[in-house]
Amino acid sequence: MSVNTESGAQQLEWQATRAANWLIDLVFPPCCGHCGRVDFRFCDCCRRKLALIALDISARSVENLDGLCATGPHRGLLQDALQAFKYEGATGLAGALATRLCAALQRQSWPIDLVVPVPLFADRLQERGYNQSQLLSQLVAETLDINSSAEWLARIRGTRRQARLSQSERHMNVKDAFSASARVNGLSVLLIDDVVTTGSTLRECAGALRAQGASAVFALTVSHS
Numbered sequence: 001m002s003v004n005t006e007s008g009a010q011q012l013e014w015q016a017t018r019a020a021n022w023l024i025d026l027v028f029p030p031c032c033g034h035c036g037r038v039d040f041r042f043c044d045c046c047r048r049k050l051a052l053i054a055l056d057i058s059a060r061s062v063e064n065l066d067g068l069c070a071t072g073p074h075r076g077l078l079q080d081a082l083q084a085f086k087y088e089g090a091t092g093l094a095g096a097l098a099t100r101l102c103a104a105l106q107r108q109s110w111p112i113d114l115v116v117p118v119p120l121f122a123d124r125l126q127e128r129g130y131n132q133s134q135l136l137s138q139l140v141a142e143t144l145d146i147n148s149s150a151e152w153l154a155r156i157r158g159t160r161r162q163a164r165l166s167q168s169e170r171h172m173n174v175k176d177a178f179s180a181s182a183r184v185n186g187l188s189v190l191l192i193d194d195v196v197t198t199g200s201t202l203r204e205c206a207g208a209l210r211a212q213g214a215s216a217v218f219a220l221t222v223s224h225s
């Protein structure tokens with residue numbers, strides 16, 4: 001279950017962005033985000049190695065969350081893959097990363113009714129052309145046959161990139177930045193994101209879901225830093 005509310009105008013803008021990116025790639029060919037080989041955002045060789053990285057699940061306690069775990073530390077190949085996936089358009093990595101998430105989730109005993117990605121604000125979504133966490137949550141939900149919705153949790157104001165902020169700045173940056181639909185009432189929700197650092201974003205998302213009556217909120221990320 002997922003709802004597509006892209007307007008025709010948005011789709012045209014994204015198509016124009018993709019066409020511009022194609023031209024830029026023609027003049028400046030992309031190279032692998034890990035080994036530097038020219039022609040691929042993330043080459044097949046590194047993609048195969050990515051699938052071989054063992055799970056190194058770590059759990060963390062964060063306010064508003066009934067459980068939080070990541071599939072490995074944010075370094076090396078996993079870090080480079082997430083960088084390419086999030087910022088360089090390497091959306092083809094979604095499958096390998098979602099496979100890690102599914103494997104980690106199957107080791108938890110979390111009862112999940114609904115999978116929800118950490119949302120982007122509209123301007124960031126337009127700039128990037130996709131929400132990396134939404135791609136992951138769709139694949140996880142499809143693989144494990146769980147409902148998913150990217151519509152039931154929204155980022156209601158713009159926020160700065162968390163990576164450049166101190167811990168206290170991160171907290172203020174995302175405070176009250178999310179709003180959930182009343183349709184999460186009574187549901188146990190799994191939040192999906194690419195990386196967790198302090199957990200500020202996940203805590204705020206979970207707070208918004210709980211405010212609308214979510215019975216439990218868990219969170220799963222590809223990496224932790």
Ligand SMILES: [Zn+2]
Pocket residue numbers: 032033034035036037042043044045046047
């Ligand atoms: Zn490579």
